[in-house]
Amino acid sequence: MNDIISINGIKQHLSDPGLSENIQIYQELDSTNREAKAQAVNKAPHGTVIIADYQTAGRGRYSRSFFSPRGTGLYISFILHSERIKFSSPTVITAYAGLCACEAIESLCGFEPAIKWVNDVYLNGKKICGILTEAITDIESGGIGELILGIGINFSTKTTDFPEEIKNRASSLYPDSRPPITRNRFAADIIDRILHCGEIDEKEIFKRYKKRLFILNTEINVTNGNERYKATAIDIDETGSLIVKRENGEIEKLSSGEVSIEEDIKYFA
Numbered sequence: 001m002n003d004i005i006s007i008n009g010i011k012q013h014l015s016d017p018g019l020s021e022n023i024q025i026y027q028e029l030d031s032t033n034r035e036a037k038a039q040a041v042n043k044a045p046h047g048t049v050i051i052a053d054y055q056t057a058g059r060g061r062y063s064r065s066f067f068s069p070r071g072t073g074l075y076i077s078f079i080l081h082s083e084r085i086k087f088s089s090p091t092v093i094t095a096y097a098g099l100c101a102c103e104a105i106e107s108l109c110g111f112e113p114a115i116k117w118v119n120d121v122y123l124n125g126k127k128i129c130g131i132l133t134e135a136i137t138d139i140e141s142g143g144i145g146e147l148i149l150g151i152g153i154n155f156s157t158k159t160t161d162f163p164e165e166i167k168n169r170a171s172s173l174y175p176d177s178r179p180p181i182t183r184n185r186f187a188a189d190i191i192d193r194i195l196h197c198g199e200i201d202e203k204e205i206f207k208r209y210k211k212r213l214f215i216l217n218t219e220i221n222v223t224n225g226n227e228r229y230k231a232t233a234i235d236i237d238e239t240g241s242l243i244v245k246r247e248n249g250e251i252e253k254l255s256s257g258e259v260s261i262e263e264d265i266k267y268f269a
């Protein structure tokens with residue numbers, strides 16, 4: 001069983017082989033999100049999928065980099081035209097992507113991953129998947145024209161291959177064993193789920209998303225703009241905003257920002 005990502009390899013696992021029409025596969029790119037953005041500006045169709053076996057400059061949230069080694073990850077970006085997505089905001093598609101990653105992992109690998117708001121996917125206390133959604137403004141309307149949804153999944157990267165600075169916090173689906181499924185199968189499942197996003201309503205997304213959220217009733221560190229504070233995560237609302245209680249008792253609704261937990265590992269122990 002080779003694990004070379006290919007259009008034919010993906011196509012045989014898609015529910016609708018027509019979905020493979022706009023899939024592009026690269027041996028190497030700086031960033032699939034950057035490539036998707038460039039193609040979106042040049043009017044690439046809705047549903048274009050860009051996959052790379054290796055990213056030399058994988059992008060993370062807040063201008064961070066995303067470790068994207070060759071042959072052991074799935075780096076995939078989708079061009080989504082906003083008029084074809086019926087969600088009320090880009091936050092919903094981001095949350096949906098996190099949910100899709102979890103549900104694909106559960107159905108294909110049998111693991112039970114969890115989500116750290118907004119969209120980090122964790123397994124056994126370590127991050128295994130990150131999601132970066134970027135928007136292109138439509139100059140005429142001033143609204144969002146296209147969304148670039150990028151998903152990075154650490155598939156079979158060995159524990160020892162992660163850089164020292166993220167080794168304690170990042171892992172992959174199969175860090176110590178040979179994966180029983182291929183990346184093609186995994187990619188097909190993700191593509192199916194994302195490109196069928198119109199078939200699920202927002203309420204249902206957040207109901208399923210909330211079940212995976214492992215930070216509820218937990219003390220978290222919030223970073224929102226320049227502000228950093230401790231709080232307890234209480235709930236998420238129907239738009240995906242996180243509701244937190246600050247140490248002074250104030251209740252706050254976060255529609256953006258980042259949360260971290262000091263002891264992720266303890267939760268899973």
Ligand code: BTN
Nearest residue numbers: 031033059060061130131150152
């Ligand atoms: C994060 O965890 O901060 C988000 C990481 C997103 C990584 C993916 S990999 C595919 C796509 N291309 C990129 O350059 N970034 C996203």
